[in-house]
Amino acid sequence: MHHDTDRDLLPEGLGDRLPAQAAAAGRVRRAMTDAFASHGYARVETPTIEFEKSMASRMVGVKPRRMFRLVDPISLRTLSLRSDITVQIGRIAATSLAARPRPLRLCYCGQVLTIKGDGLDPTRERLQLGAELIGNDSVAAAAEIVALAIEALEAAGATGISIDFTLPDLVDTLAAEALPLPPSQIEAVRRELDAKDAGGLVDAGGQAYLPLLYAIGPFEDAIARLAAFDAGGALASRIAALREIAGRIGGRARVTLDPSERHGFEYQSWLGFTIYAAGVQGALGRGGTYRILGEAAEGEVATGFSLYPDRLIDLLSETTDEGASLFLPWGHDTETAARLRAIGWRTVAALSPEDDALTLGCSHQLTGAEAVPL
Amino acid sequence: MHHDTDRDLLPEGLGDRLPAQAAAAGRVRRAMTDAFASHGYARVETPTIEFEKSMASRMVGVKPRRMFRLVDPISLRTLSLRSDITVQIGRIAATSLAARPRPLRLCYCGQVLTIKGDGLDPTRERLQLGAELIGNDSVAAAAEIVALAIEALEAAGATGISIDFTLPDLVDTLAAEALPLPPSQIEAVRRELDAKDAGGLVDAGGQAYLPLLYAIGPFEDAIARLAAFDAGGALASRIAALREIAGRIGGRARVTLDPSERHGFEYQSWLGFTIYAAGVQGALGRGGTYRILGEAAEGEVATGFSLYPDRLIDLLSETTDEGASLFLPWGHDTETAARLRAIGWRTVAALSPEDDALTLGCSHQLTGAEAVPL
Structure with missing residues (x-):
């Protein structure tokens, strides 16, 4: 969203969408929200700003310090610009929609803002769309959510979609019984696995975890290596779940596995995934299973994903014109x-x-x- | 947008749209943006926050003090949350799209925020949609813009639409020649006319302007009284223009005239209008002819309107269900x-x-x- 705009006119990382880009953005939003609706996900809309305290208390793995903050002249309390709509969906599920039957299917589409861009990307305002299945984190829920993310991206015009799966609580699961680790070492082992550092892993006392570094790559080979490693069967249900989900994807996306990837999945439970498309640099989104935080419904399970299609929109706007008139x-x-x-x-x-x-x-x-x- | 939400969770005047309301909002946005597109208005998208200075310099009749402000930790400059997308459209027309042929047709749809609600309405975040015809403020442009506002509201499901016309520069036009006023009295006459205070008008030296207070009401009668008052013909072109625009509306809206109404039209030139619908309290939007402010294209003429359909959405969400599933x-x-x-x-x-x-x-x-x- 930062093309074709005079840089002196607008703050860094903020920009306009001119007609070709705005037309592509409109088509993407419509295609994705139609895909969500067709699978029974009801749209909700949330405010651009909220009490900082309320947003921060529901965020794990999202840094409140990345949010724009200001003082509300009316309440004199600190407000934040939303940096993630997922936490607002969690608030609604736990409050206004607490009495609705589960599973509760909700979706959203809106702008989010952060003080700083992500890594090398200076963009500070992004379009976020997503779907959340609240009250269920089963294999069936995960399979539906993964398939829906792919379908929404396909409908929006993405090609060459790929999905990378991870098992966010892998080390905790193994350390509990199959490959015991002293609690003091769990974090170090997790970190070295995430860094894919074999030497560091051995130094951290995680020698037994080394084979996990080789259960990475195209799904069929990687899951076979993970299954071979899982002699005690501690991961058997996870492996079966991943195979079922991958089977549901069929040939619609390239599937890879990186079971010990933790970065970006700090608040997911048993499943995490990242989604990519051809010609689009970086991830288009991510999702997984998690628990909603907050006072009114502590710990309700959920499965969902968020997509950030700005770069897909840029790509699509290069290849489409404004149409006949x-x-x-x-x-x-x-x-x-x-x-x-x-x-x-x-x-x-x-x-x-x-x-x-x-x-x-x-x-x-x-x-x-x-x-x-x- | 402030229904069904626990008031303690969210700041005053900010709220969620739950599924029924969000579905209605989605239909309204889609119907209106489709109507704009069908008449050749190209959508543009603008950032949620901008430099305060840049936004304020383009606003006349919009109070910068109504905007939420914050300091950008990166540029260390003051930013504002947008309170009116029209000024951003003016910026784009004067910069990125300065070289495009005129008339330039642009439209937009997004959320705007103000520190305080409007009068008795505490709402501080609103949906704003609109269309701008840049480079033209002719009668033909005004007729197209008025008809488009009606068509967009009809498409969105509004019924019983009515349009109230005004002539924002009426007093200046008359005072220049036909009914001369000392410059020191013009503002007072304008104020008393706006207040519809006959006694005050006489006290302010505006006795000759008294008949304007009776050229108000249903269009045909009011315009006939305005024409009768306009003995010298100073308003002849304005009267002909209003008749042409009203003729183009046909029977699609009830039309009224209030030629001396200034409130809310401080930055319009020869034409202003306010638009209402049955069952919706207050105005749904307003528009007219104006000049774009700003360094790069000082004074380019334009014609446009803004709609704020939140209350229409509330009304529609009461009478529609979420549909079959x-x-x-x-x-x-x-x-x-x-x-x-x-x-x-x-x-x-x-x-x-x-x-x-x-x-x-x-x-x-x-x-x-x-x-x-x-």
Whole structure:
């Protein structure tokens, strides 16, 4: 969202979408929200700003210090600009919609802001869309959520989609019984696995965990290596779950496994995934199973994902034009024009006898009752 | 946008849209943006926050002190949350799109925020949609813009639409020649006319302007009285313009005239209008002709309108339900389900054999390959 804008006019990391990009953004939002709705996810809308305390108390793995903050002149309390809509969905599920039957399917679409960009990307405002299945974190829930993320991206025009799975609580699960670790070493082992540092892993006392560093890559091979490693069967249910979810994806996405990846999944429970598409640098989104935090519904389980399609929109806006449009000459018949709009034409009416179809970028001109190509 | 939310959880004047309201909001946004697009208005998208200085310098009649402000930790400059997207459209027209041919048709849809609500309405975040015709403030432009505002509201589901016209520069026009006033009295006459205070008007030396207080009401009568008053013909072109615009509206809206109304039209030039709908308290929006402010294109003329449909959305959400949905039993055929979604069904899949169609609020259940009503 930071193209074609005079850098002196706008703060760093904030920008406009001009017509081609805004048209692509509109198509992406519509395709994704239609996909969510078609699977029974009800849209909710949340405010742009909230009490900082309320947002921060529901966030794990999201840093409150990344949020823009300001003092509300009315309540004199500190407000934050939302940096993640998921926490607002959690609030709604735990309060206004606490009495609705579970599983509760909700979705959202809106702008989020952070003080600083992400790594090398200076962007500070992003479009976030997502779907949350609240009250269920089963394999069936995960399979539905993963399939929906893929379907939404496909509908939006993404190609070459790939999904990378991880098992966020892998080390905790293994350390509990199969490969015992003193509590003091668990964090170090987790860190070295995340860094994929074999030497560091051995130094941290995690020699027994070394094979996990090789259960990485294309799904079938990697899951077979993970299964071979899992002699005691501590991971058997997780492995079966991943196989079921991957089976549901079929050939619609390339699937990879990186079971010990933790970065970005600090608040997920048994499953996490990252989603990519061809031609789009970096991740388009991520998701998994988790627990909702907050006073009113401490610990309700949920499964969901968030997509940040700004870079997909940039890519799509390069390859699509603004479409056909029909020039309506000065003195045209307004009923004919209305009839043509009703069947899908985009019209551009002359405001004086001097207005000209080609100057205004029209592809067609109304002649009599016909749309004639120019 | 402030229904059904626990007041302690969210700051005053900020709220969620729960599913029924969010569905209505989605339909309204889509219907209106489709109407704009069908008339050749290209959507642009603007950032939620900008430099305060940049926004304030482009605003006339909008009070910068109503904007939420914060210091940008990166630039160390003061930022404002947008309170009006129109000024951002003006910036884009004057900079990134300065070289595009005129008339330039742009539209927008987004959330705006103010520190305080409006009068008795505490709402501090609102949905704003609008269309701007840049580079033209002719009668033809005004007629197109007024008709588009009506069409967008009709498409969104509004009924009983009415339009109230005003002539914002009426006093200046008359005072210049036909009914001369010393410059020191112009402001007082304008104020008393706006207040509809006959006694005050006489005291302010505006006795000659008294008949304007009676050229108010249903359009045909009011414009006839205005024409009768305009003996010298100073308003002849304005009267003809209003008659042409009202003629283009036909029977699609009730039309009224209040030629000396200034409140809310401080930055409009020859034409202003306010738009209402049945069952919706207060104005749904306003528009008119104006000049864009700002360094790069000082004074470019434009015609446009802004709609704030939150109350229309509240009204519509009371009278529409969330629609039909089809329960997919545990173990259903996924290809049949996909086929039914493709023809418009919203499906809700069982995540376990225990999930139940009625509990989940479904209207139909998939039985074999058929959607059977419950």
